[in-house]
Amino acid sequence: MAIGLFKDGIEPGRLAPAEYADNFSDLHPPLDKHEALVEADRCYFCYDAPCMQACPTSIDIPMFIRQIATGNPLGSAKTIFDQNILGGMCARVCPTETLCEEACVREKAEGKPVQIGRLQRYATDEAMEQGKQFYTRAEKSGRKVAIVGAGPAGLAAAHRLTSYGHDVTIFEAKPKSGGLNEYGIAAYKSTHDFAQAEVDYVTAIGGIEIEHGKALGRDIHLGELSEQYDAVFLGMGLAGVNALRAEGEDALGVTDAVDFIAELRQSTNLSRLPVGRRIVVIGGGMTAIDAAVQSKLLGAQDVTICYRRGQEDMNASEFEQDLATANGVVIRHWIQPKRVLIENGKVSGIELEYTVMRGGKLTGTGETLVLPADQVFKAIGQQFDANALNGSRPKIALEKGRIKVDSEGRTSVKNVWAGGDCVADAREDLTVAAVAAGRDAAESINRFLKA
């Protein structure tokens, strides 16, 4: 029996069992064949297409759409995978509205871009459902590459490296592969355990070994890896969460949004997942939206996102913001956390201060308000944990608190590359950007190994 929306505290089972399945079904249901053909016919096959330029992995979008339109979905999938072996996940999680679809000339022409993301999903789903593999390994090179992190960057790098004949070992701290695809994406964006299916699809090429439960700086060390392997790629993402810098943030009920999202994704029974009645999410990015919307879908009564700057500054795309408000989430701008209120050792509310820009600097106005809350999510960004690199003999240079790399992904250490969220230029922290970084680093590594 559902306990309902009105029970105070952080409680499981707020909804009737059937509601969970409904609420967490596919956000963008797959196109069926007819829908895909109708949509594909809308593509103009632009020259040097703006959509393609907007794609961090430079997928030849007009070509893959034309291949769908001409009844060649497998050829279409290959066009996608040639540039982005995680094209299936990217089709689901890419903020296409700020990438390819924003650039689509039909967005300019009539405000309705070709649904590139959903077409990409149509083609990649077709290939994956058929178990169609397009790539084989080149003759063994005898070279070994270690990869830290089985997330999008690491998997993309691994696939490209093994295709060149190099043996790849991935060390992954978590029990499952996939990185944020597995632990960090809202459940309704990756249904039916897609992240694991994709890992299986990517690694089916062979030559990729994944060792789980191996964390850098704890179980493995960069110094050893760089000696034992011909090359190393670091793609371990971000381990730390930024602090609220608000009094009382250690109270029971103050949770890292990324942990909540991960727990939700790993849950096999959402009705057992506790969620607050009144929730405040601090932050303005995708993580804030994912945490807020999913809280609402779990049955939270009031969910408010509090962001310290204006709407136009939010990292979450307009589509994501609309998704949140459509789900009943309230988004408040120009407001920053000051103090977490605690009653009986638990969160009872949060005191926030209004903010303004003064002289180009964000400052509090001194005026405050209190929102009642039994759960507060911190979603104000993650940080790179450089401690993991400690103890490595070759010292890796950092930049802005993350790993410094050049345009090919080379770090300051000769045979070590890095990519994805752990590098300074992480290109907006997107899955698709991580894939591009991993792929490009793999090309660079291959050139290095074959030199």
Add this chain to the structure above:
Amino acid sequence: MADIRNNFVGIKSPNPFWLASAPPTDKAYNVVRAFKAGWGGVVWKTLGEEGPPVVNVNGPRYGAIWGADRRLLGLNNIELITDRQLQLNLQEIKQVKKDWPDRALVVSLMVPCVEESWKAILPVVEETEADGIELNFGCPHGMSERGMGAAVGQVPEYIEMVVRWCKANTRMPVITKLTPNITDVRRPARAAFAGGTDAVSLINTINSITSVNLDTFSPEPSIDGKGSHGGYCGPAVKPIALNMVAEIARDPETAGLPISGIGGVTTWRDAAEFLALGAGNVQVCTAAMTYGFKIVQEMIAGLENWMDEKGHQTLDDVCGRATKNVTDWQYLNLNYIAKAHIDQEACIKCGRCYIACEDTSHQAITSSVNGVRHFEVMEDECVGCNLCVNVCPVENCITMVPLAAGVLDQRTGKTVSPEYANWTTHPNNPMSKQAAE
């Protein structure tokens, strides 16, 4: 308000939109529905001679090609003339004409190429009080293998002969329907004219195979793994039909011969174009078969609206207005110079104009200016070919702008001459007819 009443060789109808002889006009049920929807007339599906009717295939009769979003662009068929009893058709024709006296009802006929056959059928058709007959000399499949349809239409002497028999044996107006499956459509038109036909109608369908099934390697439409050519029609054939209508309309040998225009008429605009090139009315089939009879209402309203806008009061004000502008290539003004111009406000930056020009034409469009994606015509390279206009997905984004006389053509470095000058007098023409000095 424009008056679109039509008088075609004495056959009157409330508008110039007739349904062509085809499946939509095979029986009273369909024809009555068409009249209710507003069609001005019909040409009843072709009748054959008395006796056991023809039989049709029992599998697919139609093949097609499509554009984006599966818009039907071209249809082909392997259906034959009516497969219903002659008497049944005649009874229905008589009843429909009686019930719908203000609509045109023409009967399409196809009987063997002997005078007795025509002498036999003409009186029974006349008895229905139908308004006229149309001689089906166009059907390209099945019937032509039996010496009828296109088999007659491809031999001008036969056309003239049969038309003469018909004119001698009936008081009804005779419309001769022509096949496009010939080299020069003026020849059969001249033959029909010589035989005394009251009008010609064209085009009938074009020999065609619409596609091949790549699993079975059978042409489509496939009958038990085999296919034969069918008759092609629909929007895709309109340009061919327009040209053939114009060829006849401007042929001095058949001057004044009324033409019923057929071939891909889908909208009022298509119809107006046929009329402008010299057709007295139009016949429609594929558009009705694709969208149903209701489309005639769009055609009527659209034609009236356009005529009102332009101040044309009757169809006579429109008919043939474009005919005199159809000429031979050698008479086109070579001093006329136009350049493509891209409206930057309307441009959506798809770049198709650029790649079409760059890959396949004259390298006259930029793809970027100062590192920014920007498509602009380079007038010093543009030959005015119009390809960019045609590949642009936005209507009127690229237009052809004529250069005024006296202006410098940056491509040739010459000023535009105000004089008309064509190939016949051009210095590069070895046959140039310049006067001796």
